[in-house]
Amino acid sequence: MKHAPLVSVGIPFLNPGPYLDLAVRSVFAQTYPNWELILVDDGSTDGSYERATAIQDPRVRVLRDGQNKGLPARLNEIVRLAKGELVARMDADDAMHPLRLEKQVGLLQANSELDGVTTGAYLIDAEDRPRALLLGRQPSAQEVLARGGFLHPSLLARKAWFEAHPYSLDYPRAEDRELFVRTFKTSRLHVLPEPLYFYRWFGVPRGRALRTGYRNERKVIWKYGPGLVGLTQTLSLLALSKGKEVASWLAEKVGLENRFSRRYGFTTLTEDQHKDALSALEAIKATPVPGWEH
Structure with a gap:
C-alpha cells in the first residue's frame, strides 16, 4: 500500500x-x-x-x-x-x-x-x-x-x-435504512x-424498541419507496413490515425469538x-x- x-x-x-x-x-x-x-x-x-x-x-x-x-x-x-x-x-x-x-x-x-x-x-x-x-x-x-x-x-x-x-435525526432505530435508501441511486x-x-x-428487538424500529422503517419505505421501486412494490413492503412486526411480537410472547431470528439471513x-x-x-x-x- x-x-x-x-x-x-x-x-x-x-x-x-x-x-x-x-x-x-x-x-x-x-x-x-x-x-x-x-x-x-x-x-x-x-x-x-x-x-x-x-x-x-x-x-x-x-x-x-x-x-x-x-x-x-x-x-x-x-x-x-x-x-x-x-x-x-x-x-x-x-x-x-x-x-x-x-x-x-x-x-x-x-x-x-x-x-x-x-x-x-x-x-x-x-x-x-x-x-x-x-x-x-x-x-x-x-x-x-x-x-x-x-x-x-x-x-x-x-x-x-x-x-x-449526514444522518437524519427523524428515524430513530432506522437511521441506517434511511441513509442507505436515500443515497442508493447516487452513491457507490x-x-x-x-x-x-x-x-x-442479542435476538429480536423487544417492546418499545421493536415498535419504534418498525414504525420508522415504514416511514422510510413510504417516503422513498415510490421513487425507488414503484407504488405497488412500496405497498407490498409496507404490508411486509407490519407483518414482521406482528410476527416478532408474537414470537416474543410465546418464547420463539431464536427461531424467528433465523429469518434474518444468518x-x-x-x-x-x-x-x-x-x-x-x-x-x-x-x-x-x-x-x-x-
Missing part, C-alpha cells in the same frame, strides 16, 4: 459495560496501522466513560458532554470530529476482525469511484462465542428498502461522503462478502469459519491497550 490514509474509527457508546473492552482492543489489533479512535459517550452511567479515559494513547480521543443525544446525532458528531479522510463505523458492543481496515482501505484505494464499503460478519453471543455467519452481498433497490441491504456498523466510507449525506457502496466484523446478536458456520472467528477473537483479546494493562 503506497499511501496509508488516516482512518478515523468512531465508536459512540451508551452503557456498553464490559463489551467496550473488546471493541477497543479490536481497533488496536488492526493490521492497518494508520488510524485514530474517537470514543463519544452519549450519557453513560456504568463506568464505561472512566474506562475509556484510562486509555493512554495519543491516537485515542474520548469526548463527553453529559447529554443523551441518540445514535444519529453522535454519528454526525464523529464525522465532524474526524481528522481522517476515511471514517469507519463501529458499535461499542461489537468488534472488528484484525484485517477489516486493511481490506476496506485497500479496496477504496484501488477503486476511486467507490464512496464506501461494508462487509459480512460473524455473529457472536453475549459470551463472545461465534454463532452464525452473515455473508455480505450487493443488494438490490428492493433489498435496501426492505432490509437495509448493507451491514451498517461495518461501513467504512470517505469523510466527504459522510459530510454530503461496495460489499465485501467476507466476515470482517463481529456483530453481537447461515451456519463451517468448521474453518468457526476456527477463523475464534482465532481472531483470541488475537483481539490478547492485544494490549496502553493504560489498561497492569
Whole structure:
C-alpha cells in the first residue's frame, strides 16, 4: 500500500459495560496501522466513560458532554470530529476482525469511484462465542428498502461522503435504512462478502424498541419507496413490515425469538469459519491497550 490514509474509527457508546473492552482492543489489533479512535459517550452511567479515559494513547480521543443525544446525532458528531479522510463505523458492543481496515482501505484505494464499503460478519453471543455467519452481498433497490441491504456498523466510507449525506435525526432505530435508501441511486457502496466484523446478536428487538424500529422503517419505505421501486412494490413492503412486526411480537410472547431470528439471513458456520472467528477473537483479546494493562 503506497499511501496509508488516516482512518478515523468512531465508536459512540451508551452503557456498553464490559463489551467496550473488546471493541477497543479490536481497533488496536488492526493490521492497518494508520488510524485514530474517537470514543463519544452519549450519557453513560456504568463506568464505561472512566474506562475509556484510562486509555493512554495519543491516537485515542474520548469526548463527553453529559447529554443523551441518540445514535444519529453522535454519528454526525464523529464525522465532524474526524481528522481522517476515511471514517469507519463501529458499535461499542461489537468488534472488528484484525484485517477489516486493511481490506476496506485497500479496496477504496484501488477503486476511486467507490464512496464506501461494508462487509459480512460473524455473529457472536453475549459470551463472545461465534454463532452464525452473515455473508455480505450487493443488494438490490428492493433489498435496501426492505432490509437495509448493507451491514451498517461495518461501513467504512470517505469523510466527504459522510459530510454530503449526514444522518437524519427523524428515524430513530432506522437511521441506517434511511441513509442507505436515500443515497442508493447516487452513491457507490461496495460489499465485501467476507466476515470482517463481529456483530453481537442479542435476538429480536423487544417492546418499545421493536415498535419504534418498525414504525420508522415504514416511514422510510413510504417516503422513498415510490421513487425507488414503484407504488405497488412500496405497498407490498409496507404490508411486509407490519407483518414482521406482528410476527416478532408474537414470537416474543410465546418464547420463539431464536427461531424467528433465523429469518434474518444468518447461515451456519463451517468448521474453518468457526476456527477463523475464534482465532481472531483470541488475537483481539490478547492485544494490549496502553493504560489498561497492569
